[in-house]
Amino acid sequence: xxxxxxxxxxxxxxxxxxxxxxxxxxxxxxxxxxxxxxxxxxxxxxxxxxxxxxxxxxxxxxxxxxxxxxxxxxxxxxxxxxxxxxxxxxxxxxxxxxxxxxxxxxxxxxxxxxxxxxxxxxxxxxxxxxxxxxxxxxxxxxxxxxxxxxxxxxxxxxxxxxxxxxxxxxxxxxxxxxxxxxxxxxxxxxxxxxxxxxxxxxxxxxxxxxxxxxxxxxxxxxxxxxxxxxxxxxxxxxxxxxxxxxxxxxxxxxxxxxxxxxxxxxxxxxxxxxxxxxxxxxxxxxxxxxxxxxxxxxxxxxxxxxxxxxxxxxxxxxxxxxxxxxxxxxxxxxxxxxxxxxxxxxxxxxxxxxxxxxxxxxxxxxxxxxxxxxxx
Numbered sequence: 254x255x256x257x258x259x260x261x262x263x264x265x266x267x268x269x270x271x272x273x274x275x276x277x278x279x280x281x282x283x284x285x286x287x288x289x290x291x292x293x294x295x296x297x298x299x300x301x302x303x304x305x306x307x308x309x310x311x312x313x314x315x316x317x318x319x320x321x322x323x324x325x326x327x328x329x330x331x332x333x334x335x336x337x338x339x340x341x342x343x344x345x346x347x348x349x350x351x352x353x354x355x356x357x358x359x360x361x362x363x364x365x366x367x368x369x370x371x372x373x374x375x376x377x378x379x380x381x382x383x384x385x386x387x388x389x390x391x392x393x394x395x396x397x398x399x400x401x402x403x404x405x406x407x408x409x410x411x412x413x414x415x416x417x418x419x420x421x422x423x424x425x426x427x428x429x430x431x432x433x434x435x436x437x438x439x440x441x442x443x444x445x446x447x448x449x450x451x452x453x454x455x456x457x458x459x460x461x462x463x464x465x466x467x468x469x470x471x472x473x474x475x476x477x478x479x480x481x482x483x484x485x486x487x488x489x490x491x492x493x494x495x496x497x498x499x500x501x502x503x504x505x506x507x508x509x510x511x512x513x514x515x516x517x518x519x520x521x522x523x524x525x526x527x528x529x530x531x532x533x534x535x536x537x538x539x540x541x542x543x544x545x546x547x548x549x550x551x552x553x554x555x556x557x558x559x560x561x562x563x564x565x566x567x568x569x570x571x572x573x574x575x576x577x578x579x580x581x582x583x584x585x586x587x588x589x590x591x592x593x594x595x596x597x598x599x600x601x602x603x604x605x606x607x608x609x610x611x612x613x614x615x616x617x618x619x620x621x622x623x624x625x626x627x628x629x
Contacts, residue, residue: 259351263305276470277305283469284308286370288361288389289379290337291315292454293403293461295327297377300462302345302352306469309345310355310373313337320618324451334625361385363513366392375399375468377461383435384517390415390428391505395512401464402428402480403457405449410457413480413495414464426478426495433501453485528598530585530611532623538585545580547571548617549588549597558617560624568593576604587613587620 255263255274266272285306287294290313301309317325317332317340332340342354357369361380370376370392378389378400386402393400399417404410418425460481467473482491506512530538538544539561546563549571566574568588584601586594594612601610613620 259305262349262351266304271472272470276472279470280305280466281307284310284373285375285377285465285469286310286312286373287377287379288312288385289381290325290327290341291321291379291381292324292405292449292451293458294377294379295325295341296455296458297379297462297465298341298345299327299348300459301465302349302354304462304466305349306352306465308353308355308373310357310369311338311341312357312359312361312369313341314358314360318618318622324449324454326455361388363388363515363517367396367509367512370398371396373398375401375465377401377465378403379458379461383432386428387435388517391512391515394427394505395509399468400428401461401468402431403454403461405454405457407448408450408453408486409482409484410453411480411482412457412460412464412476414468414475414477417468417475417477419475419477422478424478424497426497427502429501429505430495430498431480433498433504450485456483456485528595528611529591529614531614532620535585535613535620538583543581544583544585545578547575547584547586547597547601549586549593550617554589556617556621563587568597571597572600572604575601580605580608582608584608584610585613586610587617590616590618592616 255277260267263277267274267277283306285301285308287297287309290298290311294311294313298309298311315337317328317335317337319330319333322328322330327341327344328337336358338356338358342356345352346354359365361369366388375398376389376393378386380386380389390400393416397416400415402411402413402415413431415427416425464475467475479492479494482493483489506515539546546561548558548563548565549568551567552565564578586597586601588594588597591612591614594616598610598612601608
């Protein structure tokens with residue numbers, strides 16, 4: 254039975270004839286795991302907490318950064334430097350004190366994913382990288398848990414439901430049916446590299462929350478076995494079907510033992526390569542004043558870098574301009590997060606084969622964080 258207070262809290266959805274008290278009780282009994290408390294996770298957390306999901310788990314190991322606030326509006330300026338999961342939990346607990354919130358301040362990995370996900374009814378993916386998405390997908394397939402996918406970039410977002418069979422259709426696609434093979438390393442930019450309009454993750458994250466409510470309560474038609482793509486600039490919305498691909502499924506781990514041994518970072522091209530330099534070693538080179546530092550970001554990209562001398566050459570101009578420069582034998586290239594700069598290293602090595610060229614690991618964003626820790 255619903256208490257009078259709870260009935261008043263959820264009155265606007267209970268009074269829907271398709272919803273009612275029975276659906277609200279299903280929400281109370283449900284357990285939803287949200288992986289990533291960022292652009293997608295923040296709106297999903299807010300609306301699921303407000304809707305009355307009984308137990309919400311939050312997985313994230315990051316802290317709030319000023320660059321998050323443009324789209325992750327669960328946080329404020331005062332939260333910069335604080336744990337995302339702890340801050341998010343405090344906020345949604347204020348929104349709805351009746352729900353249970355499980356804080357998981359950690360990185361989702363093979364060794365913990367199955368144990369964590371098994372405790373929940375479904376998973377909402379708010380991650381921002383391919384290795385985590387493949388890991389979530391494979392864990393959900395092994396555990397038979399629905400997986401609500403979302404992704405955003407620039408002005409566009411996608412949402413879909415994987416590993417969920419609707420109306421005994423005997424059709425249950427997964428993320429590998431959409432992307433059988435991970436993209437080639439460094440060919441797909443993240444939001445950190447390419448940017449995103451702040452409202453786009455809000456729209457997609459809210460759609461993910463909507464799908465969770467539909468699946469839990471049994472109302473409506475979930476977005477399963479298809480993807481909805483929405484472009485906010487031109488108001489275009491596309492829907493396309495996903496078909497089961499047995500060839501792609503053959504590459505998945507078949508059991509827990511194979512899952513634990515599967516190298517998701519390697520398969521998705523995440524590597525710490527020899528031509529990367531750490532923030533600590535970069536600082537030593539700067540102090541020696543015998544290097545050339547090249548910023549390959551677009552001229553409009555922030556943050557501004559004034560802490561050390563650097564030459565600004567956007568990636569699309571690098572091949573043309575690099576040979577004309579008078580530069581030291583030791584070169585360090587940086588971008589926003591270290592993706593474009595790895596490609597820049599390859600370009601420079603071809604043109605100046607005798608130079609020692611490195612990419613700043615994690616880009617200028619991680620270097621700035623490193624400096625903040627030093628000066629605390």
